[in-house]
Amino acid sequence: xxxxDRIQAEVEERERKExxxxxxxxxxxxxxxxxxNHITRSGEQTxxxxxxALDVPLEEVQETLDLLAEKGYLEREKRPEGWVYRTRFxxxxxxxxxxxxxxxxxxxxxxxxx
Amino acid sequence: MARxxxxxxxxxxxxxxxxxANLAALLALRGERVGVIDTDIQxxxxxxxxxxxxxxxxxxxNDYLWGQCSIEDTAYDVGERLGRNALDAVGGAxxxxxxxxxxxxxxxxxxxxxxxxxLNEGFRDLIRELNLDYLLIDTHPGLNEETLxxxxxxxxxxxxLRPDQQDFQGTAVTVDVARRLDVPQILLxxxxxxxxxxxxxxxxxxESTYECPVAAVLPLSEEVAALQSADLAVIRLPDHPFSKxxxxxxxxxxxxxxx
Ligand SMILES: Nc1ncnc2c1ncn2[C@@H]1O[C@H](COP(=O)(O)OP(=O)(O)OP(=O)(O)O)[C@@H](O)[C@H]1O
Ligand SMILES: [Mg+2]
Numbered sequence: 001x002x003x004x005d006r007i008q009a010e011v012e013e014r015e016r017k018e019x020x021x022x023x024x025x026x027x028x029x030x031x032x033x034x035x036x037n038h039i040t041r042s043g044e045q046t047x048x049x050x051x052x053a054l055d056v057p058l059e060e061v062q063e064t065l066d067l068l069a070e071k072g073y074l075e076r077e078k079r080p081e082g083w084v085y086r087t088r089f090x091x092x093x094x095x096x097x098x099x100x101x102x103x104x105x106x107x108x109x110x111x112x113x114x
Numbered sequence: 115m116a117r118x119x120x121x122x123x124x125x126x127x128x129x130x131x132x133x134x135a136n137l138a139a140l141l142a143l144r145g146e147r148v149g150v151i152d153t154d155i156q157x158x159x160x161x162x163x164x165x166x167x168x169x170x171x172x173x174x175x176n177d178y179l180w181g182q183c184s185i186e187d188t189a190y191d192v193g194e195r196l197g198r199n200a201l202d203a204v205g206g207a208x209x210x211x212x213x214x215x216x217x218x219x220x221x222x223x224x225x226x227x228x229x230x231x232x233l234n235e236g237f238r239d240l241i242r243e244l245n246l247d248y249l250l251i252d253t254h255p256g257l258n259e260e261t262l263x264x265x266x267x268x269x270x271x272x273x274x275l276r277p278d279q280q281d282f283q284g285t286a287v288t289v290d291v292a293r294r295l296d297v298p299q300i301l302l303x304x305x306x307x308x309x310x311x312x313x314x315x316x317x318x319x320x321e322s323t324y325e326c327p328v329a330a331v332l333p334l335s336e337e338v339a340a341l342q343s344a345d346l347a348v349i350r351l352p353d354h355p356f357s358k359x360x361x362x363x364x365x366x367x368x369x370x371x372x373x
Pocket of ligand 2: 159
């Protein structure tokens with residue numbers, strides 16, 4: 001794996017554990033962003049509620065919800081009315097370079113020395 | 115349903131805190147239950163407008179973010195400033211959630227970061243526990259995670275700008291962010307307009323530049339400056355053009371709610 005792939009993989013793994021930051025919302029693809037914006041502003045939503053509010057077919061909404069949940073950006077809870085989704089925000093990290101980048105660079109350095 | 119209104123500007127010193135406090139006061143005097151939260155963790159200040167002494171601030175937003183108390187413990191009833199009788203007569207209420215002024219606590223947040231999810235839950239808990247009709251969020255200038263979160267949850271974003279080329283550019287950035295975060299209502303407020311300006315022309319120019327309504331153009335005023343952010347213009351100078359402008363902003367916010 002090249003160094004940038006490795007950094008990318010570490011960043012993605014960290015996000016999966018930590019949720020999404022508000023700044024990362026801005027970079028999501030439009031249909032994912034629109035859905036997560038709606039859930040964030042509503043507090044929580046079922047797939048059916050989001051589909052009718054956004055006027056998007058239920059299957060499409062469900063697909064995007066699954067994708068966002070898989071990335072760790074949404075958390076869900078089983079309720080009598082069905083699965084309810086909420087945005088999962090991550091920590092605002094201190095002002096320092098993320099640990100993951102150093103270990104990725106460390107890995108690269110190790111390779112060069114081999 | 116409570117409405118969340120954030121007040122933001124790309125650059126500092128535009129009048130955000132003064133406008134936020136005056137908006138909150140007018141809403142409360144119209145019988146609304148209002149919360150005002152100072153998310154300017156790096157340089158808090160809106161408590162001064164409500165006449166709150168540093169010594170009277172015990173728990174702050176910082177304590178909540180560190181898990182040392184619940185968010186309701188950081189809410190202070192600042193209704194005294196508006197006149198208790200006037201508030202009681204209409205059933206309004208006003209609460210302030212200040213940020214810490216202790217240097218060590220400010221730097222700790224910058225050094226260690228905090229959990230954005232906790233801040234988000236705090237906004238929701240406040241609305242529920244204090245049974246709020248409005249939550250007003252005073253922000254730090256520019257874009258950071260707390261500001262972006264507040265924009266992401268807002269039903270209305272009030273963007274304050276001065277008639278200044280640097281403000282004009284920065285406002286374009288904020289409007290773009292608000293559109294990407296699907297904010298349902300974006301209002302512009304031009305503050306500190308010189309008396310020599312043609313205010314209607316200025317309003318038209320700003321509206322056509324950003325394709326957003328201008329809720330008010332507020333004059334640069336010596337009387338407002340003389341309050342030194344230690345009092346509320348809408349209470350002390352109710353007939354002043356600044357106060358009338360703030361009233362127009364309240365009407366614009368309420369108009370969207372009725373839709
Ligand atoms: N229309 C006005 N006329 C004259 N002075 C004003 C006016 N509006 C605000 N001010 C003054 O401008 C200064 C900055 O106001 P304020 O603190 O509300 O701005 P801010 O945007 O919250 O600043 P910061 O970015 O530092 O948080 C204060 O001294 C205030 O009294
Ligand atoms: Mg301020």
